[in-house]
Amino acid sequence: MAYREKVSIASDGKRDGADYEAIAESRVPNYSAAIVKGSMEQTGTPLLSAEDITVRIGTRVLLQNVTFSIGPGEFCGLIGENGAGKTTLLRSLIGLQHSPHGRVRVCGLPPAKARDWVGYVPQKINFAPDLPLRVFDLVLLGCDGHRLGPRWFSRRLREQAHKAICAVGAEGFAYQRIGELSGGQQQRAVIAHAMARQPRLLLLDEPLANLDFRSASELAQLLGHLSRVHGISVLVTAHDINPLLSLLDRIVYLAKGRAASGSIEEVVQEETLSRLYGYPVAVIKHGGKLLVLPDVGPREGEDGCYVVPDARSAEGV
Amino acid sequence: MLVWLAHILHFSFFHSGPVRTALLVGGCAAVVCAVIGVFTILRGHAFAGHALGDVSSAGGSASFFLGISPLAGFLGIAAIAAMSLEFLGVRRVRDQDVATGIVLGAGLGLSALFLYFDITTTSTTGAAVTVMFGSMFALSPSLIWPSIIVAILGLGTVSVLYRPLLLSVADPELAATRGISNRWVGMLHLLALAGAVALAALSVGSVLASALLIGPAAAALRVSRRPCVAISWAIILGLVAVWGGIWLAYESYYWFSGNAWPVSFFVVVIIFAMYLLGAPCQQLLRRRVRVAEPLPEGTER
Amino acid sequence: MFASFMINTWIAATIIAVTAGILGFFVVLRRSAFAAHALPIGAFPGAAAAQLLGIQPLWGLLAFVAVGVALLQQLQRLGRRDVAAGLVLVTLMASGALLLSMTKAYGPGVFALLFGEVLGVSSADLLPVTIISAVVMVGVICLYRPLLLQSAFPALAVARGIRAGTTDLLFLILLGLVTAMALPVVGTLLVFSLLVVPAATAQTLSSHPTRAFVLSVVLAVGLMWSAIAFSFWTDWPIGFFVGAVGATLFSSARIFRFVRSRWRSTTAVAPSGPLNPAVFTRPT
Numbered sequence: 010m011a012y013r014e015k016v017s018i019a020s021d022g023k024r025d026g027a028d029y030e031a032i033a034e035s036r037v038p039n040y041s042a043a044i045v046k047g048s049m050e051q052t053g054t055p056l057l058s059a060e061d062i063t064v065r066i067g068t069r070v071l072l073q074n075v076t077f078s079i080g081p082g083e084f085c086g087l088i089g090e091n092g093a094g095k096t097t098l099l100r101s102l103i104g105l106q107h108s109p110h111g112r113v114r115v116c117g118l119p120p121a122k123a124r125d126w127v128g129y130v131p132q133k134i135n136f137a138p139d140l141p142l143r144v145f146d147l148v149l150l151g152c153d154g155h156r157l158g159p160r161w162f163s164r165r166l167r168e169q170a171h172k173a174i175c176a177v178g179a180e181g182f183a184y185q186r187i188g189e190l191s192g193g194q195q196q197r198a199v200i201a202h203a204m205a206r207q208p209r210l211l212l213l214d215e216p217l218a219n220l221d222f223r224s225a226s227e228l229a230q231l232l233g234h235l236s237r238v239h240g241i242s243v244l245v246t247a248h249d250i251n252p253l254l255s256l257l258d259r260i261v262y263l264a265k266g267r268a269a270s271g272s273i274e275e276v277v278q279e280e281t282l283s284r285l286y287g288y289p290v291a292v293i294k295h296g297g298k299l300l301v302l303p304d305v306g307p308r309e310g311e312d313g314c315y316v317v318p319d320a321r322s323a324e325g326v
Numbered sequence: 327m328l329v330w331l332a333h334i335l336h337f338s339f340f341h342s343g344p345v346r347t348a349l350l351v352g353g354c355a356a357v358v359c360a361v362i363g364v365f366t367i368l369r370g371h372a373f374a375g376h377a378l379g380d381v382s383s384a385g386g387s388a389s390f391f392l393g394i395s396p397l398a399g400f401l402g403i404a405a406i407a408a409m410s411l412e413f414l415g416v417r418r419v420r421d422q423d424v425a426t427g428i429v430l431g432a433g434l435g436l437s438a439l440f441l442y443f444d445i446t447t448t449s450t451t452g453a454a455v456t457v458m459f460g461s462m463f464a465l466s467p468s469l470i471w472p473s474i475i476v477a478i479l480g481l482g483t484v485s486v487l488y489r490p491l492l493l494s495v496a497d498p499e500l501a502a503t504r505g506i507s508n509r510w511v512g513m514l515h516l517l518a519l520a521g522a523v524a525l526a527a528l529s530v531g532s533v534l535a536s537a538l539l540i541g542p543a544a545a546a547l548r549v550s551r552r553p554c555v556a557i558s559w560a561i562i563l564g565l566v567a568v569w570g571g572i573w574l575a576y577e578s579y580y581w582f583s584g585n586a587w588p589v590s591f592f593v594v595v596i597i598f599a600m601y602l603l604g605a606p607c608q609q610l611l612r613r614r615v616r617v618a619e620p621l622p623e624g625t626e627r
Numbered sequence: 628m629f630a631s632f633m634i635n636t637w638i639a640a641t642i643i644a645v646t647a648g649i650l651g652f653f654v655v656l657r658r659s660a661f662a663a664h665a666l667p668i669g670a671f672p673g674a675a676a677a678q679l680l681g682i683q684p685l686w687g688l689l690a691f692v693a694v695g696v697a698l699l700q701q702l703q704r705l706g707r708r709d710v711a712a713g714l715v716l717v718t719l720m721a722s723g724a725l726l727l728s729m730t731k732a733y734g735p736g737v738f739a740l741l742f743g744e745v746l747g748v749s750s751a752d753l754l755p756v757t758i759i760s761a762v763v764m765v766g767v768i769c770l771y772r773p774l775l776l777q778s779a780f781p782a783l784a785v786a787r788g789i790r791a792g793t794t795d796l797l798f799l800i801l802l803g804l805v806t807a808m809a810l811p812v813v814g815t816l817l818v819f820s821l822l823v824v825p826a827a828t829a830q831t832l833s834s835h836p837t838r839a840f841v842l843s844v845v846l847a848v849g850l851m852w853s854a855i856a857f858s859f860w861t862d863w864p865i866g867f868f869v870g871a872v873g874a875t876l877f878s879s880a881r882i883f884r885f886v887r888s889r890w891r892s893t894t895a896v897a898p899s900g901p902l903n904p905a906v907f908t909r910p911t
């Protein structure tokens with residue numbers, strides 16, 4: 010059982026991995042949202058809880074009374090239009106945002122003390138091409154980058170790094186300079202970096218942006234795999250949620266500084282999404298899969314619908 | 327072998343006091359600059375490092391008319407300049423170029439004033455040349471121990487900060503996520519940089535200090551994929567450049583019938599050659615990477 | 628202060644300040660302050676070489692500037708820009724150290740070339756200054772829009788057929804010309820300060836390109852004049868005053884911007900209006 014092995018990897022070390030195993034046991038590969046919710050109720054307290062988060066810059070309110078929680082092993086999407094405060098919310102969840110009001114608890118601890126339990130993958134990652142770091146070195150820094158003094162050889166540390174690299178499928182380029190890799194490979198390397206300390210919660214800011222179809226869907230599958238097999242809770246922001254739709258358990262959405270959450274069935278509806286983005290959105294069901302598309306096209310007599318000029322002339326209007 | 331070596335190096339080379347002082351002080355400067363230079367280049371602070379070197383010339387020239395140790399002068403002004411750089415926002419990529427330029431302009435202005443005082447009060451007309459271009463064989467032996475201490479302090483700072491600095495260099499956001507304060511790491515790095523540059527300014531002159539800082543590190547970065555390998559290469563190249571330069575300058579006394587060429591010239595020429603040679607080496611390295619190393623056992627999925 | 632022997636100084640200094648202010652706008656925009664520092668310092672041994680060969684200093688400077696521009700352009704392709712500038716600087720300067728060690732009687736000249744001594748400008752010096760300034764100004768006027776576009780939005784410039792390499796080279800040539808022209812008159816430090824400080828201050832104060840451009844020229848002239856006046860009164864080197872006044876200018880601009888941004892942050896960000904497709908439709 011490959012899955013069982015992975016779970017034992019995730020649960021060894023100093024941490025108590027009992028609830029990882031409990032979640033993983035209760036799961037089958039073709040899991041459904043109901044099972045996840047069930048497991049969450051079994052283990053009780055949410056892994057991440059945010060209450061009344063308010064962030065102001067000057068007099069501009071970026072987030073107002075945002076409240077939501079994520080259970081163990083849940084795969085959540087965070088959506089909202091540009092400038093809705095997605096990145097700000099993620100940053101305040103890990104204690105990087107200055108002066109947020111409200112209460113954030115990760116595994117019952119404030120963010121500054123729960124750094125070991127959270128992995129964060131920032132949005133913009135630009136590694137210099139001459140950076141003398143291999144993927145393996147970056148993952149090692151994920152294990153002990155905050156420690157002072159030189160690093161002495163440690164077998165345990167190297168094994169830990171190897172596990173993280175294997176978990177994201179980065180073995181093929183583990184010994185290459187990180188600056189020379191492709192965007193998708195760098196993204197994987199940073200996820201491995203975030204996974205190095207075996208976190209319980211993984212926060213990713215627009216991981217699918219600027220990736221081609223194949224890399225985006227592979228990355229989405231990888232995140233689903235991490236959540237399912239390793240029992241890690243994942244919160245991921247995305248503009249294009251299509252690659253994620255079949256994997257998400259729940260969607261948290263932000264609009265005008267406020268947040269609400271719901272299941273896929275509740276949120277992925279034309280009305281809700283159109284209201285959220287302030288723009289007509291179509292939801293299409295194709296072969297049992299949901300697809301979210303911006304509703305463009307020549308529709309006569311309707312306001313708020315833009316037509317590409319060339320498209321119109323092509324139709325002879 | 328030994329006879330051959332002794333023949334090449336002339337017996338008098340190691341027996342001469344000024345040469346020994348130059349070898350020791352220059353060696354200290356080469357090692358510290360190489361180590362700190364790697365991080366400096368990766369942070370995009372090459373200009374800031376050069377500016378610190380130039381600005382420290384104000385301290386060097388002040389030491390002439392104040393009668394203090396030149397190392398103290400270089401070090402003091404470089405540290406003040408490092409703090410002003412931090413204050414003007416050298417950490418932000420957007421402001422770094424301009425902030426460095428302003429500090430450099432002001433510092434060189436100060437240097438002009440002090441050199442003017444040197445000329446008017448102590449009538450040492452050669453001060454400008456000594457401070458700007460260095461004169462390794464004229465270093466006082468009393469500078470050996472202070473140089474070693476400064477070198478150890480600089481290396482100590484970097485080795486204590488090694489991992490946070492590396493992560494902060496790779497991506498500041500990733501570092502912040504791990505609870506590393508980029509501000510503190512950046513400030514301590516700038517202070518260590520000031521120390522390294524002051525040592526280099528003392529040995530090869532303040533204008534050429536950045537040669538030791540940038541050259542070996544830039545050449546090393548082209549040929550290595552791992553941080554510790556890059557640092558080791560930088561140290562080796564830096565030592566080769568400085569010691570080779572000293573030896574060539576010493577020998578040039580015999581080549582040009584008593585008219586020795588300056589050490590700084592040879593040091594920089596060696597460094598420049600190293601950087602250019604880095605390109606073919608980089609090609610070789612690229613070729614080697616394509617044949618990937620086998621993974622250790624037990625890592626298969 | 629305006630005695631007959633100072634007239635040439637005032638004229639030359641003003642011409643240099645205007646030219647430097649104009650070009651400095653692009654130096655700051657393109658973030659090539661290191662290149663603007665490396666070229667003057669790297670060119671400085673040219674004067675020593677010229678003295679050694681017994682030719683006009685201007686030719687020596689032009690030769691070294693040409694070498695510097697060519698080296699910079701090549702090294703920038705190999706790696707990081709700042710590393711390239713640093714290596715060019717130290718290489719040229721090292722040859723300067725060698726040349727200086729050969730011409731023993733050059734001590735005071737070093738100081739003048741490095742930090743400037745504007746009190747001794749002869750009428751013969753004015754001619755090359757005027758000609759080269761005119762060339763550079765015409766060059767900047769011709770290249771204004773491509774340079775602006777390429778400096779601010781490199782990707783957009785490529786889409787419009789402006790090649791980065793060509794613009795870079797032209798810009799470096801202009802920079803080199805200003806350097807060679809101004810160096811014998813005002814020294815390396817002043818050239819660099821005039822290229823960076825006024826433009827940086829102007830761009831801190833205004834984000835409007837034309838306004839910042841004009842402000843940069845005005846500030847450059849003001850900086851130059853005040854430095855000459857202070858230097859004349861106190862008899863201290865002019866380089867010190869350019870540095871000190873420049874740092875004061877820039878710091879006050881920063882403080883001003885900080886206060887203004889605090890004051891303005893109360894106003895909300897303007898919402899973007901709807902697109903108007905009719906604007907883009909082609910007439911049929």
